Amino acid sequence: EKEKGMDELWGEDEKANYTDKDYQWYKEAKFAMFIHWGLYSELAGEHNGKHYYGINEWIMRRAAIKTGEYRKLAETFNPVKWDADEVAQLAVDAGMKYVVLTAKHHDGFALFDSKASDYNISNTPYKKDIVKQLAKACKKKGIRFGFYYSQMQDWNEKDGFGNTWEFDAKEANVQKYMEEKALPQVKELVTNYGDIGCIFFDTPGPIKHEQVLELKALVDKYQPNCLINSRIGRGLGDFKTLGDNEIPSEPVDGLWETCDTHNNTWAYSNFDFNWKTPKEISHRLIDVISKGGNYLFNIGPKGDGSVPEVSAMILRETGKWIAKYKEAIYGTEALYLGGQTQFAATQKGNKMYLFIKEWPKDNKIYLPKFQSKVKNAYFLDDKSAVTATDLTSSTVVTFPLRMPDPVASVIVVEFDSKPK
Ligand code: FHN
Incomplete structure (x- = not known):
């Protein structure tokens, strides 16, 4: 279900411009891991004693937390239980062939060491670059690595898009934000972390055609085979991302993906135990691949970095069924x-x-x-x-x-x- 006020954030054009890049691996992959993880995971659905059900990665907006207060979460972000190898192994055990991590979500905080903005993992007690760890771990395990990047919405920046509770949208210079943060950070991501299989841009909102072209040109220059999703905006993606949790009723042409939550939130919440079972996940996977798509299935690690044990157990169990029938799944x-x-x-x-x-x-x-x-x-x-x-x-x-x-x-x- 879309968060209230979401519609304005979507670009009008969600079509993909089917690619001439090397996409065979993507076509064959079928099942992948999405990871929503960031400062919001620390809040886990709670702010000032109030419980927020639903999507916790939006808690900053939903509770209208000002940047000054929200940024303090970085001072305590210390996910000592995060183990990139373990997470990559979980993806392998589940039968997933690529992993997509939220390098920067709408809250504006980067999980990587960024020279373009000091609002990043290096300036937390944890310090270590999460994107680097996971990119390396995926490579080691023989699966592809990709990242999520919120290219327009950035609630930490007055020139970014979307923070209506603190900044005046009319005064935002979105082009300045693009030039000073989004483009430099995407450049860092496509140059510092080895091969990037795919990029999941999100909520393009009012992005202009020229801005999408610039972003796409940047990615294509440094990673000519990196597949870009349709949410880059203006019909310029290589593959189509359907609506959240959307399974189409009929086959869809070209390359496409359904992204799905494990419960009712992307980021971890203490109040959501509505886990899809191994059977439900497998049935949704069947529904997606029988219509020609990939199934990008989300986990939401906790603020301490650990993957919720139930979610991990369910994925391992799902992986057993997938392993048994792999011939019927991959490359079909x-x-x-x-x-x-x-x-x-x-x-x-x-x-x-x-x-x-x-x-x-x-x-x-x-x-x-x-x-x-x-x-x-x-x-x-x-x-x-x-x-x-x-x-x-x-x-x-x-x-x-x-x-x-x-x-x-x-x-x-x-x-x-x-x-x-
Ligand atoms: O606003 C985001 C949301 O938090 C989440 O990241 C999903 C995943 O597809 N994308 C946006 C809403 O569609």
């Missing part, structure tokens, strides 16, 4: 079987991977009619046989009674050609 394409909810499919070569989310009563699934001819069918886990028959108006898949996979079972149907 969309295969749309209509808008029903019981099953969904992906495809690779001549194979269709049929995910059974709800076991059908009579052990039978009617699929739309394919022109390709069925050759063979079996359960992916134990290779036990399934009967798939071409009928005049449908292909019927029939299987013996067996214990369904409690998350989702997968049947492979092999055709004589690419299923169509």
Whole structure:
């Protein structure tokens, strides 16, 4: 659900300008980790004794905290339980292929050592560069690293966009903010941390076409293959980020991503235990990949740097199911079987991977009619046989009674050609 007042912050144009960069890795990746972490994690949904439910990374705005007071959080930010290797390992265990960290969210605080603004991790008791640690850890574990950067909204700067409770928007010189903070910081991020797989810009708001062009040119100059999301604004991204927690009802063309929260907030909150279960996460992953997208799933570490244990446990459990059916997930394409909810499919070569989310009563699934001819069918886990028959108006898949996979079972149907 969008925070009140969010609409004005969105650019009018959220289309992506599908890329000619090297995007194969991104197409194959399917599952990734989003990390929302910053000074707001310390507040964990509470300010001056008041509890704020919902998105905690917005607590500065929601509680109208002035910059002078909010900046004090940096004086105590000391996430001694943060372990970049452990977080990268969690992503690997969950079956995730890239990680996207909030290098700077709307509150304006940078998790990296920035020469462009002293409002950064170096000036906390912790001191160490979080972006550097995580970029290194991801590299070590063989997954890609990307970052989130709020390019227009910066509530710490009077020339940034969005802090309406302290500054007068009419007096803001957004171009000055772009030149003095956003562009220099993005330059630091694309030059100091090795290969950047992708960048998640966010809430472009009133950004001008020329400003987007400048930002994009900067990224492309130093990281020509880095994929930029559509929220850079004005239709200039390489891939499309759908709305928050949005799963489309039909396949979407080109490269795209659904970003999803684990509970009802991106950043950690003490008051939100509404965790999606491994089954829910897997089903949402199936829904996304069967329509051709990637699923960027969020964790919100606490102020001390630790990942909430329940969230981590759930992700590890989800990873077990993914590992079992990896052939049906990574490197596949969309295969749309209509808008029903019981099953969904992906495809690779001549194979269709049929995910059974709800076991059908009579052990039978009617699929739309394919022109390709069925050759063979079996359960992916134990290779036990399934009967798939071409009928005049449908292909019927029939299987013996067996214990369904409690998350989702997968049947492979092999055709004589690419299923169509
Ligand atoms: O305002 C942000 C929000 O805090 C969060 O970062 C999400 C993630 O997609 N993006 C914005 C709202 O869409």
